[in-house]
Amino acid sequence: MTGTITAPDTGLLSPRRARRARPGFVVAASFVIVALVVLCALAGNQLAPYPAGKQDLMQTLELPSAAHLLGTDDLGRDVFSRIIVGAGSALAGPLVIALGAMVIGTLLGLLAGYRGGLVETIVMRWVDLMYAVPQLLIAIVIVGVLNGSYWEAVLVLVILTAPGDTRIIRGATIAQRRLPYVEALRVLGVPGRRILLGHIWPTLMPLTVAQTFLNFATSLVSLASLSFLGLGVAPGAADWGRMLAEGRELIATNPWTAIAPGVAIALTAASMNIVGDWLHERLTGRNSR
């Protein structure tokens, strides 16, 4: 009897998809950029040619040279080193946001999609509320009024990001719930929790992983926006958004103080988006474009 129950086709084993999924140049380049940024985040202090906070008031606002690849800022700090070290705060926060939203979204989405009823109504009302408001604006106002720290900003963004995951996981759970294999498991008397965690949840993994990458890119830009406005990150910290804000005043003398962090944010976020899109296409077998 149980031998006839097969897992739903997620497209993972379909040969046509495996062929199409071979990464092109752009995807490969994106993976390289992501890997480089992760490397800088893990070992930035060892890789950077100068300490990120080291001031040299004799060499302020220098243009790029062999000694300072991207020049120096108004306090004589090496811009290139600060970009490398800045990868740390650029990745740490978004990683927590993306993973936090994934955990909350998966739990609430599975629960709402499988249980239905009052639980679903309450969860989805909350999701609708979060969707209806301009999220970045709410984050700016809350973090600003509370004088929030970096990690408080991260917490606010987790709460604002989780509804997106919840909605997607709920939708996918409802689709799975209707499939015959779930019905069969129920008939066999498998408890609801085991159906949910042991059978439905694994089929949603590809979707979750892809969404987590996309969330990562979005929250990287959101956190950078907050620190650009002077919220969350302390002044003088080697943080890309903060550097951009401080570089804005120096753009006429050494434009790299502003352009380098801007390009760093844009390239990292774009690479994360491309990797996320590619994973989504490959893992779910759906053409997202």
Added chain:
Amino acid sequence: MRSHAVGVFLFRRLLELVVLVLVISFLVFTLEYLAPGSIIDALLGTADKSPEVVAAMRHEYHLDQPFIVQYLLWLKDAVHLDFGRSIMLNVPVIQAIVSRLSVTLFLGVFGFLIAVVAGLTLGIVAAVKKGTGIDRGTVGLTVLGVSAPTFATGLILLWAFAIMLGWFPVIGQGDPTFTDRLWHLTLPAVALGIAGTALMTKMTRAALIAALEQDAIGFARSRGVGWWRILFVYGLRNSLVPILTAAGIVIASTLTGSVLIEETFSLQGVGTLLISSIQNKDIPVVQGATVLIAVFVIVINTLVDIAYLAVDPRTRGKAATA
């Protein structure tokens, strides 16, 4: 029967709108309690703080009332656009916001128009030239445009066109004449429009490709219907729902983006007013600006939902059950 379903849908959407606005207004009201320090200290500054003065102030600001009564009193005034006085500027909040509105509106409408015109054009071209180099290039730029934060694109534009080439002014919004505003706000609007353009392009392209793959299009082609008519009448008309969705998202993100862009280009708009009020803990202004922007976004979302009914008859039947 069908008009009945539409009526029920409209009623439900309006009810949802009211509930959402109430919830948002309550959350915004509680900001005053979340903020460190009391409003009395902020108002009195270093002035005399005798118990009588404080008690009188507490009474004037209804702080001696229960929390929920305070909220209702605040809401009653807020409905009449009375959000109290700005602590920092010492003028009514609504006056402070209105004085900054023209720059933000100009910037927002300009940025939105750029996004719609450029986004639709690029999206249609990419969909028609699907699979070619033009298409791949457009898709690549789209990913970059969606990912790059507006303030980063803004600064790069500022450096290239204002500082290096000197074509545009570096900061400020200029005189309140149309041509001067246009000259001053072009770079900020382009920066704001790039993210919107990318989103519009992405959604238009995907929707149009899906629409052109329908059997009806192939049949029309075999009947000898001209490509112009197929593209704009059959194809685009069937892609309007996703395009409208994108336009709604672009309006909302343009508003948030303008906060960042105004800060980047030092423009005296509602966004910079909000940020300086946040920094100075001028809570009445923060409340007023946040409520107005949030209500605006909620109204736009509702209008987009209603517009679906107008552009796609298929949604009308589903409306009552949605």
